[in-house]
Amino acid sequence: MARYNPAVVKAARGALAAMRRQMPGAIEMVYDNYNALVIGFSTTERPSDAVFSLGLYPRWINLYFLQNALDLADPAKLLCGNGTRVRSIRLTSGREIDEPAVRALIAEAISLADPPLKKTGRRKLVVRAVSPNHRRRR
Secondary structure (H helix, E strand, C coil), rough: CCCCHHHHHHHHHHHHHHHHCCCCCEEEEECCCCEEEEEEEEEEHHHCCCCCCECCCCCCCCEEECCCHHHCCCCCCCCCCCCCCCCEEECCHHHHHHHHHHHHHHHHHHHHHCCCCCCCCEEEEEEEEEEECCCCCC
């Protein structure tokens, strides 16, 4: 995260802490890609089982809903994107994850997750990929 500007780092740390509180037994998969630093949350080490991911970009963070995104109730119309599988919310601070509408979306996504996310347990961090080249991040 050191490659990002301080505002993004602060927001990312807050968002990561909030996600860890909501999914204490999740496996975190890290991808340091050319365009972004991505942290996925899953019950297995298979990328296709990830339920969420945080994508860090130079000026913002996206919270991606990777399973059942089209089925989530979103009365506040927070979810962005028009893909067939993934929706996201753009975050400018880590505190936004704790807003009631966002927490409701996260809770619903957790309840629909397949395989189910563990409610307890020890989290595990797995570095899946590190790109040798990166786009400028500040």
